[in-house]
Amino acid sequence: MIYASDLDQTLIYSRRSMGVSEDDSGLVPAEWIRGELSAFMSAEALQRLKTLPEDIIFIPVTTRTVEQYQRIRIFQQDVIPAYAITSNGGNILINGEVDRAWNDYVRSQLQQHSAAAVEVRQMFGDVLNSDWVAGERLCDELFYAFVIHRDRMPTERVTEKIHALGALGWEASIQGRKLYLVPSGVNKSAAVEHVRHQIGDVPVIASGDSLLDRCLLDFADYAIAPRHGELYREKLRNPDKIPYQFTEQSGIFAADEILEYVRSTHHVAIGDAVS
Helix, strand or coil, rough: CCEEEEEECCEEHHHHHHEEECCCCCCCEEECCCCEEEEEEEEHHHHHCCCCCCCCCCEEEEEEEECHHHHEEEHHHHHHCCCEEEEHEEEEECCCCHHHHHHHHHHHHHHHHHHHHHHHHHHHHHCCCCCCEEEEEECCHHHHHHEEHHHCHHHHHHHHHHHHHHHHCEEEEEEEEEEEEECCCCCHHHHHHHHHHHHCCCEEEEEECCHHHHHHHHHHHCHHHHHHHHHHHHHHHHHHHHEEECCCCCCCCCHHHHHHHHHHHHHHHHHHHCC
């Protein structure tokens, strides 16, 4: 069995997103940036992750770049996955090394099916300004991440631009203070499917909080999302269109429930297979 999970606001949390004080005794440090502690994880969730049954292969699946993923000490020291998916599916790490064949394949697909990044940036150019955009980055030469002041964002104009992305083979996601513009061919489910082909035809459990996780949760045999983030807001707007199970808690301790769901789902699935 595979457990494929988004990281930020699903398993690990910044001070802004975790919903409790960093002095809470139930937290452990997860990431440092330039020597400053920047993200946390529930101690209970980490323990549950470390003690998953041996036949569950845990795969972190993140929009972070390779470099940003490698900053998360928990996944370099406490739980060291054999596979990790970064760059929203653009890169697969196998024992810490980038799978160059997969990266080349993704880039060839983008050339065939998606507009060039520079074209998308030009299309958004007339709404991107310093009034609400604090920074931008072309991540791994694959997709854009903008740091934004969300309360100042010209929502109607940005929404119009987002709706036009589909014709260019791109999509968008707004997560906290980040706006992502991503080619549709760079996605988490395709990368997980590729890894599953190498492992074998095993069931997949997935968790994630954002619209960029939706394809992963749709692909999975079992799916759960935390009671916060884009998917939860979409669930409130369109309950019939979001079929996933959600945690009872929001914030950092939602991860405890997610890991318990993984364990209990594995138990049931193994029982069904035996019977």
